[in-house]
Amino acid sequence: MHWLLAASIVLPVALFMTGAVISYVRIRRSARSSGTQFGTVYEHALKVFETIDLSARYVDELFLNVSDEQIRAFEIDYNAQLRTITDQLPQLAISG
Helix, strand or coil: CHHHHHHHHHHHHHHHHHHHHHHHHHHHHHHHHHHHHHHHHHHHHHHHHHHHHHHHHHHHHHCCCCCHHHHHHCHHHHHHHHHHHHHHCHHHCCCC
């Protein structure tokens, strides 16, 4: 009778522990692969923001202390300079 009582406690606990370990291992593997993907996405986003920041600084410098009249007068030159940026960095080009 004591063996039956012990088995009714030990067996369910052993099954629960086995299931918990299997679940833990599966979740841990999933988290590791997600962490790798997160790192890749983070690096890509960082590069995108750096590209936008650098191009915005270039455009700010290009038009620093330039009046609207000067921009209109030299529109072709400014357009060529801006096109150079979008040619070198195609991710900045507006697709339409």
